[in-house]
Amino acid sequence: MSEQQTIDLGEKLGHLLFKGAFVALKGDLAGGKTTFTKGIGKALNVKSVINSPTFTILKIYEGDLPLYHIDAYRLENNSYDLGLDEYADEGVMVVEWPEYYEDFLPDEYLEVRFTYLNDVVRDINFKAHGERYDNIVKEMTC
Numbered sequence: 001m002s003e004q005q006t007i008d009l010g011e012k013l014g015h016l017l018f019k020g021a022f023v024a025l026k027g028d029l030a031g032g033k034t035t036f037t038k039g040i041g042k043a044l045n046v047k048s049v050i051n052s053p054t055f056t057i058l059k060i061y062e063g064d065l066p067l068y069h070i071d072a073y074r075l076e077n078n079s080y081d082l083g084l085d086e087y088a089d090e091g092v093m094v095v096e097w098p099e100y101y102e103d104f105l106p107d108e109y110l111e112v113r114f115t116y117l118n119d120v121v122r123d124i125n126f127k128a129h130g131e132r133y134d135n136i137v138k139e140m141t142c
């Protein structure tokens with residue numbers, strides 16, 4: 001996957017997401033999680049630029065559905081209750097570093113795993129946790 005392909009794949013996923021969808025982005029540092037989220041935003045018609053500013057845990061982007069972009073990296077595995085659950089049913093939830101925010105992971109979610117192969121190439125894999133994501137994984141892997 002090149003950088004543009006990462007964005008395009010995110011866009012493809014964005015078209016398949018629904019209100020209440022939960023996407024967990026796992027894997028390597030600089031693996032392309034934020035880049036992929038830009039593609040999701042494109043599909044949801046988010047007009048503002050999606051980035052990952054230091055020390056911001058949650059950013060909310062207005063689109064066809066609200067996009068809740070969480071970067072849990074700085075939570076560093078502390079068990080905070082940030083009260084983010086209330087957002088989950090309202091739009092699309094995309095979480096980077098869900099490993100650091102385990103309490104927040106719902107029973108059903110889509111896992112996307114990023115592997116850094118070299119400077120410009122990433123591998124991206126999908127895994128459904130719960131039946132409601134089975135079809136999405138099928139679509140994304142064909």
Ligand SMILES: Nc1ncnc2c1ncn2[C@@H]1O[C@H](COP(=O)(O)OP(=O)(O)OP(=O)(O)O)[C@@H](O)[C@H]1O
Nearest residue numbers: 001002003006029030031032033034035120121122
């Ligand atoms: N094939 C690729 N896919 C995605 N990003 C790429 C690719 N090749 C190069 N890049 C570059 O790698 C960087 C990926 O950064 P990005 O912020 O998307 O990763 P991240 O997984 O969110 O990182 P972090 O773990 O710090 O949150 C960007 O600078 C991007 O331009």
Ligand SMILES: [Mg+2]
Nearest residue numbers: 033034052096
């Ligand atoms: Mg990131």
